[in-house]
Amino acid sequence: MNQALYVNNLNERIPLKILKRDLLETFSQYGNVLSVIAHKGIRKRGQAFIVFDEIESASKAHSEMQSCVLYKKKVNVSFARSLPNILLTPEEVESRRLESVKNKEDSNELNDRTNSTSADVQATNIIEEDSHDYGVPHNVLLVQEIPSEVTLEHLQTLLDDLPGFIDARMFSIKHVGFLEFGSIEEATNAIEYVTNQNIGKVSYAK
DSSP, X not given: XXXXXXXXXXXXXXXXXXXXXXXXXXXXXXXXXXXXXXXXXXXXXXEEEEEESSHXXXXXXXXXXXXXXXXXXXXXXXXXXXXXXXXXXXXXXXXXXXXXXXXXXXXXXXXHHHHHHHHHHHHHHHHHXXXXXXXSOOSEEEEESOOTTOOHHHHXXXXXXXXXXXXXXEETTTTEEEEEESSHXXXXXXXXXXXXXXXXXXXXXX
């Protein structure tokens, strides 16, 4: 239990300025609100933090706002897992920032190593196999021997209009790419088109 509440399942269509104004008005009836924190980024829509100056006010709002309906949606109210920066000292804010930067760097380094290793192993194993057919049907296609001038953007532009196309990945060092489709049938239907584009040797991924 602390001075900050986490509110989610908010109506994402409400403009941010109006949302913050209405949340301030709604929660101020339970005590002095220091801040309403909300963002318009895709991952942060539909949620907000309400910061009170006293735990008692936050506790009262938490109890009485359960299952409250705002903008025709029943919202969820819980205590925030960590305190917003507004309630921390400058030293604590800086410490949190440095820790966040370090964790992000460590995570990115680990992901880069893992992705690079797995992609190289997968690409190498597939390239070394000598097969004269398309292989076992799969919703992901493998494109080998991609010319150096072909870029990922080029691949995506060529495939964007194909039914079921989801994403393209490319490993330029190996001259290999992976084309993902929504189903095996859609991938199969795309083989002839991709082959005719002269962007490499096409087969099912394994």
